[in-house]
Amino acid sequence: MNRRLALRRLLSLAAGPVLPQVARAVDPPTKLKEGGAEIAVSFESDSFDVPQEALLNWVRQAARAVTAYYGRFPVARARVRIFAGNGQGVSHGTSDGDDGVWCRITVGRGTSVADLDSDWMLTHEMVHFAFPSVPRRHHWMEEGTATYVEPIARVQIGNLTAAQVWGDLLRDMRQGLPEEGDRGLDNTHTWGRTYWGGALFCLLADIGIRKNTANAKGLEDALRAINRAGGTIDADWPLERAFAIGDKAADGKTLMELYGKMGEQPMNVDLPDLWKQLGVGRQDGSVVFDSRAPLAAVRDAIMRVSPVTRGKEPAS
Numbered sequence: 252m253n254r255r256l257a258l259r260r261l262l263s264l265a266a267g268p269v270l271p272q273v274a275r276a277v278d279p280p281t282k283l284k285e286g287g288a289e290i291a292v293s294f295e296s297d298s299f300d301v302p303q304e305a306l307l308n309w310v311r312q313a314a315r316a317v318t319a320y321y322g323r324f325p326v327a328r329a330r331v332r333i334f335a336g337n338g339q340g341v342s343h344g345t346s347d348g349d350d351g352v353w354c355r356i357t358v359g360r361g362t363s364v365a366d367l368d369s370d371w372m373l374t375h376e377m378v379h380f381a382f383p384s385v386p387r388r389h390h391w392m393e394e395g396t397a398t399y400v401e402p403i404a405r406v407q408i409g410n411l412t413a414a415q416v417w418g419d420l421l422r423d424m425r426q427g428l429p430e431e432g433d434r435g436l437d438n439t440h441t442w443g444r445t446y447w448g449g450a451l452f453c454l455l456a457d458i459g460i461r462k463n464t465a466n467a468k469g470l471e472d473a474l475r476a477i478n479r480a481g482g483t484i485d486a487d488w489p490l491e492r493a494f495a496i497g498d499k500a501a502d503g504k505t506l507m508e509l510y511g512k513m514g515e516q517p518m519n520v521d522l523p524d525l526w527k528q529l530g531v532g533r534q535d536g537s538v539v540f541d542s543r544a545p546l547a548a549v550r551d552a553i554m555r556v557s558p559v560t561r562g563k564e565p566a567s
């Protein structure tokens with residue numbers, strides 16, 4: 252276990268108690284091909300209520316979502332280790348880049364196929380595969396990309412609607428705002444600032460890049476370039492290296508500029524005004540869109556990431 256894994260474990264522990272796992276002889280992994288990658292899936296506990304095929308479909312679905320966002324699965328080879336737990340639902344996902352790229356995740360014995368279909372956690376873990384491991388003080392960027400990209404990736408394969416995602420962002424993004432006494436993202440490591448502060452950074456970067464390029468590029472262009480340059484979870488990078496590569500592929504400046512504003516010191520964001528500019532709101536419990544809002548085109552483009560131009564991809 253390394254430092255970054257220890258932190259991830261700690262954050263996952265905060266979500267609830269870890270159930271004891273019964274070790275057993277594990278069958279050889281099932282190998283899936285998705286997005287140009289080989290994903291080895293192992294079932295590390297003795298029983299699940301749902302059929303194994305349903306679990307494999309769940310892995311395929313998450314892999315397809317991440318492939319849609321990044322234009323290909325972000326690493327050539329990965330392992331997904333599935334453990335059985337008590338209760339219902341998916342929990343305790345952690346990702347790691349030591350000894351290959353892999354994640355482990357727990358599926359409650361009472362989990363249904365519908366639970367798997369609506370799961371976000373495995374997609375979140377696979378988004379982690381796509382970004383380099385950065386020094387601990389920048390952990391917000393690892394969790395921020397995973398938190399922000401996961402639902403957008405699922406929209407690309409029809410697993411969520413844009414309205415659902417905007418509704419969740421309207422509800423949850425405020426958790427990323429600095430509270431009294433908070434410092435910059437590099438210095439305040441609370442759960443809210445790590446996950447949602449990082450996601451807010453990503454949303455602002457996505458908007459900034461789209462504004463600066465008349466919607467020709469988005470955050471996905473920056474994140475794809477970082478990934479293609481070898482920035483994957485098994486690589487240790489300084490954050491600035493990732494941002495320099497991302498900026499070069501996008502609009503030349505937004506990631507580093509935003510980092511300059513949010514890294515060291517807290518930056519307040521007027522979220523109600525941001526939602527107004529994007530033209531997203533809530534009326535009678537439903538998400539409504541304003542097509543005349545100044546950033547309506549940016550809003551729509553965020554949920555419709557650009558396809559990868561075939562033939563221009565570097566060899567993997």
Ligand SMILES: [Zn+2]
Pocket residue numbers: 375376379393394397
């Ligand atoms: Zn995470």
